Amino acid sequence: MGEFALGQPVPRFEDPRLLRGGGRYVDDMVLPRMVFGHVLRSPHAHARIRSIDTRAAKQMPGILAVLTGADWKASGWGDLPAAGGMKRPGGLPSYKPRFPALVEDRVRWVGDYVAFVVAETKNQAMDAAERIEVEYEPLPAIASTERAVARGTPRVWDDCPDNICFVHEVGDKAAVEAAVARADRIVKRRIVINRVTAAAMEPRGAIGDYNPAEDRYTCYTVLQRTHAYRADLAQMIGVPEARIRVVAGDIGGSFGMKSAVYNEVALCLLASKQLGRPVKWTSTRSEAFLSDAQARDHVTEAELALDRDGHFLAFRTKTIAAVGAYAQAASNVFVMNLGTLAGVYRTPAMHAEVTAVFSNTNPMRPYRGNGRPEFAYVIERMVDEAAAEIGIDPVELRRRNTIPPEAMPFKTGLIFTYDCGEFAKNLNLGLELADTAGFERRRAESQGRGKLRGLGLSNTIERAAAGGFxxxxxxxxxxxxxxxxxxxxxxxxxxxxxxxxxxxxxxxxxxxxxxxxxxxxxxxxxxxxxxxxxxxxxxxxxxxxxxxxxxxxxxxxxxxxxxxxxxxxxxxxxxxxxxxxxxxxxxxxxxxxxxxxxxxxxxxxxxxxxxxxxxxxxxx
Known part of the structure; x- marks a missing residue:
């Protein structure tokens, strides 16, 4: 076996270059005659734009262009891609609002895109943005995911009166009802999973460079999928993919947040075409919290039914999940991981329902597991809650319900089929490596020092390499x-x-x-x-x-x-x-x-x- 054979521990080959400062990120790039863009963002969660006056901004030193929603519309370019393929109540298609790179008459979250300023320097663009006069008419807003579907809640979109983007169900509802009816014990809990943002080490950035001689666009940006990115841009701009080049240099983290096209990329390309110069935009850290896609933000009502011996009979959940102000591309993909709710347990009947709702908040996208951590948390939390309510050791309750190896391949009843797995063996090994037998001694030692010590257990499973090629x-x-x-x-x-x-x-x-x-x-x-x-x-x-x-x-x-x-x-x-x-x-x-x-x-x-x-x- 050679020094670099598979299975051999080797130093990461890319690290020396990165650790010595040799990385080349999008903000490191300097193109000839490059200029800089800055986005004016909405300070309101929900407001009507009465007027925009850009005259003073255009007179500022170094200003080359000030684009508004009217300019975006006049360009003839299309909207950002939206998530689809799901259904609303009654079988109607999921609601997909238009998502232009710059809004015309209404903002729908703090950070929404109002104007794009291009100048010789970044500071000049930022200064000019402060001189844009926008008259807003504040409107009622909804920031709570759970209350988005309540009666009388403000509408994010006028033609979507219930704020529901889509509803998705999987499992056997009738079988769950029958199992619950004969259960000896039913454990119910409301589980809230908070909203998060990726906060990648490298903030988002983009350079748009239009070549009029070839009528071609080059986009340098931070992303996860160059060819999908190119396809989305081609659709927005209305040109063949062959006329767009997408380049990603080194990328300082993404976690799903950089998975699809953002407004700033399209704005840099449009401004470059209009000015005949490359246009760079780089997010600030505070701007990232306003504009980066976010994730999680689920409220779940969960119900676990058991017999008198603690064996699972049925499990069902109803989740209200946020999509934010717009149904961005891939904002619905998390439901493909609903099968994670099955965990490693043999539960005869399961059903899960997700209602995805609009709110006046950052749009959502995949992030670190894309539904898997949320749904894994729900089932594991419910097992612990059931153990506490019944008065049984949570480890023992897991052992009683773990799928045995001889049951493979095992159809969970909730999307997935497991081809293999020795879950009880994994559990026992984890307990051994964690020295759970010595936990009480360690807890007593901690208490003697005025410290609290706890023991947590999670028996999760997740799929990998899902879909595509x-x-x-x-x-x-x-x-x-x-x-x-x-x-x-x-x-x-x-x-x-x-x-x-x-x-x-x-x-x-x-x-x-x-x-x-x-x-x-x-x-x-x-x-x-x-x-x-x-x-x-x-x-x-x-x-x-x-x-x-x-x-x-x-x-x-x-x-x-x-x-x-x-x-x-x-x-x-x-x-x-x-x-x-x-x-x-x-x-x-x-x-x-x-x-x-x-x-x-x-x-x-x-x-x-x-x-x-x-x-x-x-x-x-």
Missing amino acids: EAAELRFDRGGTVTVIAGSITQGMGHETIYKQLVCDRLGLRPDQVHYVQGDTEKVAIGEGSGGSRTATLGGSAVYLATERIVDKAKTIAAHLLEAAEADIDFKEGVFAIAGTDRTLSLADIAGAAWEPQSLPDGMEPGLVASAAFAAKQQN
Whole structure:
């Protein structure tokens, strides 16, 4: 096994560059003749815009443009993408309000987009924004997710009188009703999960650069999915995807928050087209709290039914979930993880209902687990509450209801089917490693020092690599160095290390022989990007398949050069050899020969290049 083989602990290859300040983030970029943008945001949660006077702002030093909602409308560009595919009560499609990059007549959250100022310097743009005179007529607002559906609550959207974006149900409602009716004990709780913001180390930023000679747009920004980003921008602008280039440099964290297009990206591109100069915008930390998509914000009524021996009979939940002021792209994806409510327990009947509501708050997007932590918390909290109410050890209650290995594959009754799992074994190992047997002694010691010590237990499960595919390409040069071109985007997760170690293991190379490329639609043919804990599974599998194809082609070339049957060629640790002999060729030798047509078998294309895409047959 080589030093860099799979399973071997290796230092992350990307870290030295980043730790020495060698990272290149979007705010580090300086393009020739670049200018700067600043967004004027709403100070009101809900208000009608009576008038906007930009004359004084336009007279300020260095000001190049002041765009308002009227200018956005006049551009003919479309709205930001919205989430769809769900249903409202009565089977109607989910409500999808328009989401222009700048509003025209009404703001719907503190931080909504009122105007975009472009100047020679960032400070000039910020100063001019303060000179824009906006007359607001404040309107009643609703900031509570739970009260958004109450009678008499202010409407966020006039043509959505109940503030309901969509309602989604899964499970067997009738079976739950029957099980609850015969239960010996029913435990009910109201569980509130607060709203959060990502607060990534690197705030959002963007540079828009329009090339009039080619009629092409280049967008440098922070994101998770370059090709999806390009598709969304193409739809907004109304041009083919081929006329848009999306580039992501180093990214300082995302956690889902940077997963889709934001208003500022479109505004930078529009301003660049109008001014003929690159336009940069970078969020401040305080601005991030007003404009970044947020997450969580659920209120759940949960009900767990048990028999007299503490076995689960039924579990049902009703959740009111926030989508914020707009139904942004992917704001509804969390419901795909409702199956997490099943946990690792054998519950015969389950039903879950989610009502997603509008409120005068930041729009929502996926964030760190995208529903999985919320729903896992609900079931685990309910198990603890049931144990306390019954008077049984919470560990014992879990053991009585854990799915045994022999039940696999196990249909939970709530979306997911588990193909494997030794949950009781995992629980016991966790208890052993945590030294729960010695907990009371440690608690007594803490009390003696005036400290409180508690013991928590969570028996959660979550799926990974859900949906879609991932792609990768491997390209060898004449000297035997390979470039790995990946469709995923790292935001600090160590993708370069993952892929390099995989390639080194499969092809017998050193890390310095492997070059890594990501995050540029001009260099990466296709990719789904990062999210949902998918990179190692889907992206790694795509890289693995590409290495297999490299080896297959290289073996054919080796057999031709060594004048042997392909079946007699062995490959190990970067060397091809005729079995049982000392006649060998290195992978570097093959890579060089691959670009010499006279060295190849008849009909073989020159080059040592392979691409692959991988999609899981069954989501786990």
